[in-house]
Amino acid sequence: MSKKRERLEVIYDILKAIQEKNGKIKPTHILYKSNLSHQMMNEYLKELIDGNFVIEKQDKKGKTYELTQKGFDYLNKYKVIVEFVESFGLS
Amino acid sequence: MISLYTIPLWFLNYTIILGLVFTIITLLVGLYSIKIYKLSMQKQSKIFGVGFLFIAFSYFIKTLMLLIPFSKLHIERIIDVSTFSAWTSLGAYLHILFFLTGLITILYATLNVNNFRLFSLILALTIIPLTLSTLKLQAFHILASILLIYITGHYLMCYLSYGTKKNILVFLAFLSLLFVNIDLIFSQHSGIYYVLGDLLSFIAYGLILIKLILITKK
Secondary structure, three states, X not given: OHHHHHHHHHHHHHHHHHHHOOOEEOHHHHHHHHOOOHHHXXXXXXXXXXXXXXXXXXXXXXXXXXXXXXXXXXXXXXXXXXXXXXXXXXX | OOOOOOOOHHHHHHHHHHHHHHHHHHHHHHHHHHHHHHHHOOHHHHHHHHHHHHHHHHHXXXXXXXXHHHHXXXXXXXXXXXXXXXXXXXXXXXXXXXXXXXXXXXXXXXXXXXXXXXXXXXXXXXXXXXXXXXXXXXXXXXXXHHHHHHHHHHHHHHHHHHOOOOOHHHHHHHHHHHHHHHHHOOOOOOHHHHHHHHHHHHHHHHHHHHHHHHHHXX
């Protein structure tokens, strides 16, 4: 049960970190806030980009990540998601 | 030809209404589970939702199976026995097939593995004995009971391992469904088993609905 809970929590931590930086964050900040290894962070970010939770932008200063509407929805509904997943034994 | 349940005549209207209620509740759980998947990309939620949609479809077919021949009888005052028999047999087969597929899909979601071969193996090991059985209705409820023992066991283990009371209602709901299927093994002998089965099913889906309402209120 704890493994999937962690996955949902890690996603929440990453998205929350982006939200707290006004919806735009550098990867180093994500690494610091999410307490993940570099490889794990990249895997999660790829998953979040593929799932359309965040978008990656590249400018002169480097990469930044921004929340999409789906990312905001995840943060708003996080408690309901965890409650559903735990109640129906899906974690 | 498949043998059907013995349903007391006085209970016919009630079982049609209950069938519709079960269809709506399982449909709601299925759709909400898929909504959770869309919000979280959590694959188990999608699989679980698909399982409940299969069960919703199975109840819908069962209700139609009961409703259409009798409405036809009501309108035309006479009904061809062979047409009636063929219609109910087809409906019963489809109900059984979709219900078992739904249970297998829910069981697969609770196993928390990502292996389609395993899913297809469980499906084959369930459907093939059913197809070969001469007592299809009993075989259906025995197979459903076996699947429900594993599903109920999963919720019991969740409760015992993590001490969370969150899934106690879902555990009791699937336990009730297990009792329903054990009860329905004997449903050809007396109508009382069928009535008891429907009442227990009502408790089971009622508990699931209560849980769903509690979650959505968060």
